[in-house]
Amino acid sequence: MSKLLQIALGVFTSIGGFLEVGAIATTAQAGAAFGFQLIWAVLLGTICVTFLVEMSGRLAAVSRHTIKDALRERFGPRIYVAILVSDLLINLMVLAAEIGGMSLALQLVTGISFRWWAIPVGVLTWVLLWKGSFALIENGVSLLGMVALVFVVAAYKLHPPMSQVVGGFIPTLPTERPYHYWFTAVSILGAAISPYLFYFYSSGAIEDEWDEGHVGVNRAVAAVGMGFGGVLAIAVLVVAAMVLHPAGIEPERFEQAALLLSEPLGRWGFYLFAATLFISCLGAAFELALATSYSFAQGFGWNWGESVRPRDASRFTLIYTAMIAVVSLLMMSGIDPLRITLFSMALTSLTLPLVTFPFLILMNDGDYVGEYGNGWISNAAVVVISLLASLLALVAIPLQLLGG
């Protein structure tokens, strides 16, 4: 029973790390601009992140090392610091987007600008992290995150043409606006394969005291959790393709995306959209803040743990406190949350190989994973998808920037 409850970690990871402001923004844009044509990008991202999450849980269960811990030990401090700095920059951008997402959800409902909500939202996130235990946060977000299923209900109610939905799973070349198409595909991949997600997951597995007996359940957790996230992300895309695409609406601001659920579900749909945006961003903010704190603490040998009292892990708590403070101030300055979201997702894609390749070396190193090393399928899937995402990002980001 307790192992079945571990599924909560996977669901939490998927709600916080998979369906968050980035996934909602990128899939809504994809559906609005290209109909069902980019479902394949969500599928590809889901496959890759499922492998990576499964690997990170397996590494933690077998070696009792988090990914960051093992990276520092295996590659030494210089490479570790390089990875840490790149992570920190991207995580700060993504955390800013999540704080922006929560603030926007409140703006939608109250009409008060998101800039005024940035600080209260930052304080709320910090207080919950400070006061809450890992289990409370994990189970709370998993439970509340079920509200995201509203996208599946809406997709069902809209009766999408199944032949076109199925056709979207097969990659096709764009018929118009190729730069925008590839940039959106890259952003979807970046939103799905967020490195903080599997860093967080491996630390969560250590916090939940996994051992080799969890290798099987880890596989189920990764598949169920990420599959859940993938289904939700595809549902957002389908709803956008059914509601925004025919109307000719392409969200340039998050406010436009709020129309997604009001057509199929009426006034409740509007409020449920805001609730889903808020809860999924809150989950992601927890994961980002914790994942970065874990990275610093594990790399520098500090005491760490969300369930440890803050006074006993003061440097660990200082990292997330400082991060939340910085990004809340940044969002209060009025930076466009959608823009920062899309570019942080594309940058994540660009830097993927820097993160995934050292991780793959660990997963094939018998000193860490013994007989539980990677098979060729997981190695090939991660290498191919990471390289593809990075190469597409390398081409699409400059073209999109040049094209405005």
Added chain:
Amino acid sequence: MALKGAVMAVLTACSSSAKKIEKSAHTVRSWTATADATTNALAAGSVPRVYGVQIRGAAEQARRQAVAQAEWESLPAHTRRELEQAITRLQFWLASGDTTSRDE
């Protein structure tokens, strides 16, 4: 050789300018559709008035930004007019007070 370079430069500039106009038209049409969809949603009672106010503000801002760009004058007259009409319709709906009872 120099002539070929000049022709290429002009062609590139034309192509870039055409793309900018197309992008601007796309943005304007998207905001027209957003304002119309919001007016319809307000009429159906499926979004609160406070949301309509936000969309009106955002659509007006998008219109101001579009007008400030050189491409605005190159857009088809009906595309420009439709955005203005859509914002006016939304504005009218919000001002009419009909939504008050629906919001309560």
